[in-house]
Structures are given as structure tokens and as C-alpha cells.
Amino acid sequence: MKNKLSAVKNRIRSKSVYGKIQSTISFLALTIFLVASSSFKVQASSQTLDEARAIIRDNYVTPVSDSVLNAPTIEEIVKGLNDPYSQYFSKQQEEDFLNSIDNKMYGIGISVEMVAEGVKVKAVIDNSPALESGIHEGDIIISANDKSLAGLKVEEATSYIKGESGTTVKLQVKRADAILSFSVMRREISLPTVTGKMLSENTAYINIVSFGGDTSQLFSKKLQELNMKNPHSYIIDLRNNGGGYMGTALEIAGNFIGSNPAITVEDREGNKVRYLAGGKGITIDKPVIFLINEYTASASEILSAAVKDYKKAFFIGVTTYGKGVAQQMFPLSDGSALKITTEKFYSPLGNAIQKVGVTPDFEAKDVDSLAVAELFSGKCMNDVDKRGYVKVNYAGKDFEINLNLAKDEKHWGAFKYILNKVSKDNVYVGTDKGWVKAPTDYFDNAYKFLYANYxxxxxxxxxxxxxxxxxxxxxxxxxxxxxxxxxxxxxxxxxxxxxxxxxxxxxxxxxxxxxxxxxxxxxxxxxxxxxxxxxxxxx
Missing domain, CATH: 2.60.40.1220 (Immunoglobulin-like)
Incomplete structure (x- = not known):
């Protein structure tokens, strides 16, 4: 089993999903200064070209025609695959790509957006060179090393700001009416792929931003830390998580489904292999909510599909991206690399993911799905007196909503959204003697739920x-x-x-x-x- 897990850990997919979520590429580029571009063009030697042809012919998930394989360049061969997930990388692009999976970057540590005058700083990362140099949120970087950034596309503009660790970039910054100069030394910036905290004394929250090399260990550590606080429930956030290493997803799946089968993989010959979850560490035995959206993809869908098949969590959000194919990285002799699709994968019960995705149990559109999840994570600890709570039954599950939480600005809209989505017959108001069906007129005025005794x-x-x-x-x-x-x-x-x-x-x-x-x-x-x-x- 260890050998199989080791093998699948090398099957990776891009954190930037092309096509449907092209805008996510820009966000990654402008946030961490990673330009995941397919514009890499170089005259490969005949030896490298022959290597690439052989790799694609022998490993691509479906047979490739001679007309595609005989294209004169590697770029044209890859383009001929008509596969948004296969890509030809320069050595630097491969390094940037792998770093993105581990949430690692090289630069000054800012999140930006383009404005007419240049690059506007949206946020400054903690412990970053930018923060240490005195760059502020709201600053506009108008030039980098005397190169004007006005009118450029975000990828080009940020390419002048990012760079190798230990090098320096000179920035001219507009702050209000003043023009300031900064000299900032670039360095490696690593952000954890797993973060978490207690949202309340009863609910633990864990966010997984990517499935990197150390994500499983980070998840286990965070889970142990939060488990010590004895939460009643967990919220696992996979929104905007484009994937990463398949093996990492399988390891984390063990925290939810134990050592059961977590994925079925099909190779180009139609052979299918089932892989078990990691099955080590804490197996969560408390209520779990998964948050998913249209940018939850690939390795995130592997984890989601496995957890959903075994009914180990309640899913809130919108249907995931729908990427049910895995890629493998192949190095070439000149230092470049090919990332090509080599396998299809399915949920443990054989459900398709490709172009289908994982559907939520509670669809949450145009509303903060985390706010919905927080409300659904409530629990009245009194066995009889249920005052201050509303109970809703949805998809066969009971959820007890704390009205003090529902009253605040963050959760008010989510509470109204829930009331509009559930059947009126499945909504109950808490009293000192237990639950009673909610009066019909309450649904016309949500404040009657929130301020029932007023x-x-x-x-x-x-x-x-x-x-x-x-x-x-x-x-x-x-x-x-x-x-x-x-x-x-x-x-x-x-x-x-x-x-x-x-x-x-x-x-x-x-x-x-x-x-x-x-x-x-x-x-x-x-x-x-x-x-x-x-x-x-x-x-």
C-alpha cells in the first residue's frame, strides 16, 4: 500500500485550472506572483522532441494520432492534445508550478490588482519583505527597477516585481499625493496550506488551500490542536482549492473515512485500481460540514467524493469544478518538463467526477456559505429548554440554529436564505418545553424568529x-x-x-x-x- 500511495503522490494537477476558471490564474499570478503561462517557447533539440513524443505516445490517457505526434514542436504536440490540463514547462515554470502547490512563492509578499497608474497593493503578507520595507495596503507601485507598470497586464507587471530570492527590486510607490521609493529584497515566502481556528466554543474550522507535500501533516497537527478544545462539530473549507497531490488527498481522507477505499483509478488500458485512504491519525467522529464551490477541483474533488460516498459530512455550496483526470510530470533531458494527463479517477463507489463534479447537499448560491455552515453547526446543549434556537430539518438532518448568532450582520442574510430554502413544515421554534412548529406568519418577517419575545x-x-x-x-x-x-x-x-x-x-x-x-x-x-x-x- 505504501508503494501505491507513493506512486499516486506524484500524479499532480495544476492549482490553476484552465478554461472555466481562467480568472483564477490571474488571481494566483497577482497574489503570489506566479505566472502559470503556456507561452513558453524554445527550440527544443531533436533529442528532446523525440523524448516528448515517446512520453506522450506511451503514457497519455488515450491514444494519440500520428498527425499530432508528428507536429514540429513540443508546444504544437501538446496543443494538439486539446487537453487543458496537459502542459509543457520550462525548468523555471515547473519550479513555479510545484511551488504553487505547496503555497510557496518568491517575491516581496503582496496581493495586487491592476489600476491605471500601475499595481495597487490589496494586501501585504505577514512577515514579508514588503511589510518589513514599509509598503502599505492601498499603495500603488508605479515602477519597478525604473520600468513603468502603467498600462501593463497583470502577468507582465508582476514579472518585474517578483524574482529570485536574494535579489533586490527598486520600487516607486504612490501613496496619496506622495511618491516614495523603496528597495526591497526578494525572498522565499511560504504560507501554510492548512489553517484553522475555533469559530465558537463548539465549532472548529479548517481551511485547506492546496494539497501540497506537507499538507497531510499540517492537517493532522491542526486537527489534533483543535480536537483538544473538544468541539461539537467541524467545518472543512475546500472552496477555491484547485487541487495538488493525489496522495495527499488520500492521506487526509483517512481522517474522515478510515482505511476504506478512497478512489478508483483507471489507466489508458481501462485497468482499474482502488486505493485506500491513509487511515492514520484521528478519525473524526463528530458532525462535519464541507464547503465547496465551482473552483473546488481535482484532488479537492477526490477528498470530497470519498467523504460524500461514505456519508461522513454534509456539503454546503455549489457543484465542484468537475475534473476527474490526473496528470503526471515527466522530466526532459534539457531540464524542461511535460505535465500530461495519464489517468481517469472516480469516487469509491464508482461515481464519475469528470465534467460532473461533486454536488452539495445544501446549495448555497449568492450567499456566504461559511455563514450558512456556522448556523448549521449550532447545538442547544439543554435537553429540554430550547429557547434561543430554531431547528430546521433538511435532507433528513436536523440543524439547530443559534439565534444570537443569526442576529449579527454576518449571519442575518444567511439565516433568511435558509428560511427561504427549507420547507416551512420543517422549521421549529425553541421554547422552554422543547420544539414547536414555527408560526406561518414568522416566514413573512424573519425578525419574528430573531426577536420572538419582543x-x-x-x-x-x-x-x-x-x-x-x-x-x-x-x-x-x-x-x-x-x-x-x-x-x-x-x-x-x-x-x-x-x-x-x-x-x-x-x-x-x-x-x-x-x-x-x-x-x-x-x-x-x-x-x-x-x-x-x-x-x-x-x-
Whole structure:
């Protein structure tokens, strides 16, 4: 088994999936200064050309015609395969490609986007040369080593900024109205492929950005660390994870499915082999949610398909990319390399992945799927008193949603999304004696779920966008005291965003609530004061 795992670990796919997610290539390039380009052109020797022909003829996943193999250059042969995953690399491109899988880069450590004047810094990586040199988020790099970056494409612009470790790049930076000069020494920057934290005292979150050489060890270490905190559930985030080493995915699969078969691989002759999961370390025996999206691909789909086949997790998001073929890297004698498709792979139960993908159990479009997952990860620890929770049943599973979490800005929209997606017959409100079916009128006004014990006042309709609201009390008040005591909130009913406002004393028994910005036309807002809710619609 060890030999088989070692073999499949060399079967890799590009972290940048071409075609459907071409924009992801740009993002990788501008984020970590990796240009995964197919523009590499060199006059290969006849020996190298013959090597490439033999490798493709003997190893490509399907037979290749002589008309393709007899093309005059390696680039044209690879192009003739009509395969978005096969590629001809220069030595440097191969190194950059392998580094990308391990989330390793060489440069100054910034995330950028192109603007008219040059390269705008979107973020500065911790412990990077850029941070140490004093470069800030929002800076615009207008030149690198006296080369103007204005008007260039992102790949070309970033090629002047990145470079070999130990070399220096001189940057001219525009910050507000000032032009600043920096001399920044490039170096290797390695970011972990696995990160994680406790989202609450009950929910652990682990994000896998790529399946690199040390990802399995990093995952095991993070899992042990979080397991010590005794979480009730786990969220595993594979969104935007384009893949990596197949063997790494199989090793991590063991943390969910044990030592069971995790993948079926089919070679060019139609022979099929089933590979077992790693089966070492902690096997999670608590509720798990997987987050997937259209950029979850290849090795990520291997892990997802295996976990889903064994029903070891609940999947939230959208259908994955659908890449069910694996590549292998072949070195050539001149230092260049071929990455070509050599196998097809299927889920443990034989389900196709190529052009199909892995479908979610709960589709989450146009909503933050992590926010949905956090709500679905709730758990009322009281056996009888369920106040403060809503229970929904979806796809045969019960989920207990903490309403205190659902009230905040991040989760408000996700809560409304869930209510609109589930059947009304499968929604229950928590009481001191357990669960009761949610009243029908609650679904028309989500705030009734969130503030069930509040008094609801009649809706103020068609108010002006610059409306000032007056609140009357039955005793003398001080505006500052009222604001602190009643915990007033002005809430956007659609998004849950809290509207900033000022409180002014109108007279001894009245205060005025003055929104700091005009309200938006056609929207509904809620004014919450102590135990009272008043809806407001804006004309």
C-alpha cells in the first residue's frame, strides 16, 4: 500500500485550472506572483522532441494520432492534445508550478490588482519583505527597477516585481499625493496550506488551500490542536482549492473515512485500481460540514467524493469544478518538463467526477456559505429548554440554529436564505418545553424568529430617506443613558447591517434617532429599542 500511495503522490494537477476558471490564474499570478503561462517557447533539440513524443505516445490517457505526434514542436504536440490540463514547462515554470502547490512563492509578499497608474497593493503578507520595507495596503507601485507598470497586464507587471530570492527590486510607490521609493529584497515566502481556528466554543474550522507535500501533516497537527478544545462539530473549507497531490488527498481522507477505499483509478488500458485512504491519525467522529464551490477541483474533488460516498459530512455550496483526470510530470533531458494527463479517477463507489463534479447537499448560491455552515453547526446543549434556537430539518438532518448568532450582520442574510430554502413544515421554534412548529406568519418577517419575545409595533410606511425618528418615554430620560441601557439598534432588514445613528435629546421625555446616512429607497429597516421592534419602510 505504501508503494501505491507513493506512486499516486506524484500524479499532480495544476492549482490553476484552465478554461472555466481562467480568472483564477490571474488571481494566483497577482497574489503570489506566479505566472502559470503556456507561452513558453524554445527550440527544443531533436533529442528532446523525440523524448516528448515517446512520453506522450506511451503514457497519455488515450491514444494519440500520428498527425499530432508528428507536429514540429513540443508546444504544437501538446496543443494538439486539446487537453487543458496537459502542459509543457520550462525548468523555471515547473519550479513555479510545484511551488504553487505547496503555497510557496518568491517575491516581496503582496496581493495586487491592476489600476491605471500601475499595481495597487490589496494586501501585504505577514512577515514579508514588503511589510518589513514599509509598503502599505492601498499603495500603488508605479515602477519597478525604473520600468513603468502603467498600462501593463497583470502577468507582465508582476514579472518585474517578483524574482529570485536574494535579489533586490527598486520600487516607486504612490501613496496619496506622495511618491516614495523603496528597495526591497526578494525572498522565499511560504504560507501554510492548512489553517484553522475555533469559530465558537463548539465549532472548529479548517481551511485547506492546496494539497501540497506537507499538507497531510499540517492537517493532522491542526486537527489534533483543535480536537483538544473538544468541539461539537467541524467545518472543512475546500472552496477555491484547485487541487495538488493525489496522495495527499488520500492521506487526509483517512481522517474522515478510515482505511476504506478512497478512489478508483483507471489507466489508458481501462485497468482499474482502488486505493485506500491513509487511515492514520484521528478519525473524526463528530458532525462535519464541507464547503465547496465551482473552483473546488481535482484532488479537492477526490477528498470530497470519498467523504460524500461514505456519508461522513454534509456539503454546503455549489457543484465542484468537475475534473476527474490526473496528470503526471515527466522530466526532459534539457531540464524542461511535460505535465500530461495519464489517468481517469472516480469516487469509491464508482461515481464519475469528470465534467460532473461533486454536488452539495445544501446549495448555497449568492450567499456566504461559511455563514450558512456556522448556523448549521449550532447545538442547544439543554435537553429540554430550547429557547434561543430554531431547528430546521433538511435532507433528513436536523440543524439547530443559534439565534444570537443569526442576529449579527454576518449571519442575518444567511439565516433568511435558509428560511427561504427549507420547507416551512420543517422549521421549529425553541421554547422552554422543547420544539414547536414555527408560526406561518414568522416566514413573512424573519425578525419574528430573531426577536420572538419582543413587542411588534405597526410599520411606519413610506418614510423619507432623511427621516428623523422620535421616541417617547413615560419618564424623564438622558439620551446617553437611554442609548446604553436599551441597546438600541437600527437594522437593515435585508442584510442585517447595522445603520449608524446619533441619539439626541428632544425634551425631558423624548429622544431623536438620526441616521448618519440617508436610508435607501424601497428598503425595510427595523428599529429595536429594549423589547420593542418597529419596522420602517422607505419610500
Amino acid at each position: 413587542k411588534y409595533l405597526d410599520t411606519l410606511k413610506d418614510v423619507a430617506q432623511n427621516k428623523v425618528f422620535t421616541i417617547s418615554f413615560n419618564k424623564e430620560v438622558n439620551a446617553d443613558t437611554v442609548k446604553d441601557y436599551t441597546n438600541m439598534e437600527f437594522i437593515d432588514g435585508e442584510t442585517g447591517q447595522r445603520v449608524a445613528f446619533d441619539v439626541k435629546k428632544a425634551d425631558d421625555k423624548k429622544i431623536s434617532i438620526v441616521p448618519k446616512e440617508n436610508l435607501k429607497s424601497g428598503k425595510t429597516y427595523y428599529i429595536k429599542i429594549k423589547d420593542v421592534i418597529r419596522p420602517v419602510t422607505v419610500k
